[in-house]
Amino acid sequence: DAGITQSPRHKxxxxxxxxxxxxxxxxxxxxxxxxxxxxxxxxxxxxxSYGVKDTDKGEVSDGYSVxxxxxxDFLLTLESATSSQTSVYFCAASPGLGSNEQxxxxxxxxxVL
Amino acid sequence: QQQVKQSPQSLIVQKGGISIINCAYENTxxxxxxxxxxxxxxxxxxxxxxxxxxxxxxxxxxxxxxxxSAKQFSLHIMDSQPGDSATYFCAASPNAGNMLxxxxxxxxxxxx
Numbered sequence: 400d401a402g403i404t405q406s407p408r409h410k411x412x413x414x415x416x417x418x419x420x421x422x423x424x425x426x427x428x429x430x431x432x433x434x435x436x437x438x439x440x441x442x443x444x445x446x447x448s449y450g451v452k453d454t455d456k457g458e459v460s461d462g463y464s465v466x467x468x469x470x471x472d473f474l475l476t477l478e479s480a481t482s483s484q485t486s487v488y489f490c491a492a493s494p495g496l497g498s499n500e501q502x503x504x505x506x507x508x509x510x511v512l
Numbered sequence: 513q514q515q516v517k518q519s520p521q522s523l524i525v526q527k528g529g530i531s532i533i534n535c536a537y538e539n540t541x542x543x544x545x546x547x548x549x550x551x552x553x554x555x556x557x558x559x560x561x562x563x564x565x566x567x568x569x570x571x572x573x574x575x576x577x578x579x580x581s582a583k584q585f586s587l588h589i590m591d592s593q594p595g596d597s598a599t600y601f602c603a604a605s606p607n608a609g610n611m612l613x614x615x616x617x618x619x620x621x622x623x624x
Contacts, residue, residue: 403555430610439521441601441614442556489555493610499544501612503555 403504418477422490430493431473435486480511518615531589535602542604
């Protein structure tokens with residue numbers, strides 16, 4: 400898993416509250432990604448980062464924001480959580496430089512009541 | 513818009529049988545086609561990948577077959593084992609970067 404950790408691993412929150420998920424990597428990979436996994440939809444890209452403070456939107460970015468102040472950390476924030484954001488969230492990292500392989504973290508299960 | 517379509521959604525195979533999962537893509541700019549394997553409670557992990565300059569790639573019991581003209585690729589698991597029971601995702605990436613577009617996933621169960 401290339402030293403990728405996610406925290407928290409499980410979270411239950413209420414509609415309207417802000418939530419921040421953290422991804423930490425120890426491999427100094429340039430690219431980092433946040434996905435959500437829902438049954439029948441596979442993994443859908445929320446946001447990605449191609450360097451410190453360089454981020455861009457993915458396929459399902461509405462309601463989410465990200466920040467990357469250090470190479471090793473990539474934060475995903477739900478400004479005001481909704482029930483439709485109940486999902487399993489995965490962080491991934493990739494070295495780039497001709498390598499397309501992405502290394503995934505263990506996931507965070509988020510439930511919004 | 514789902515650019516990578518995967519089938520079937522679920523698959524049950526007897527031990528020793530062949531598991532076959534298919535994917536089709538639309539974007540002709542895709543030139544990297546990996547398969548990821550995910551066990552319950554874990555993140556996906558790269559299993560095997562192919563680029564379109566070859567029609568087949570084999571690693572142990574796992575083979576990718578690639579048909580560029582049909583824009584389709586498939587994963588074959590030979591001599592399937594109960595330990596292969598997992599969810600499998602196909603994906604595709606354009607030559608310009610590292611963005612992966614994933615298929616919807618196939619839950620494979622191999623019965624002993």
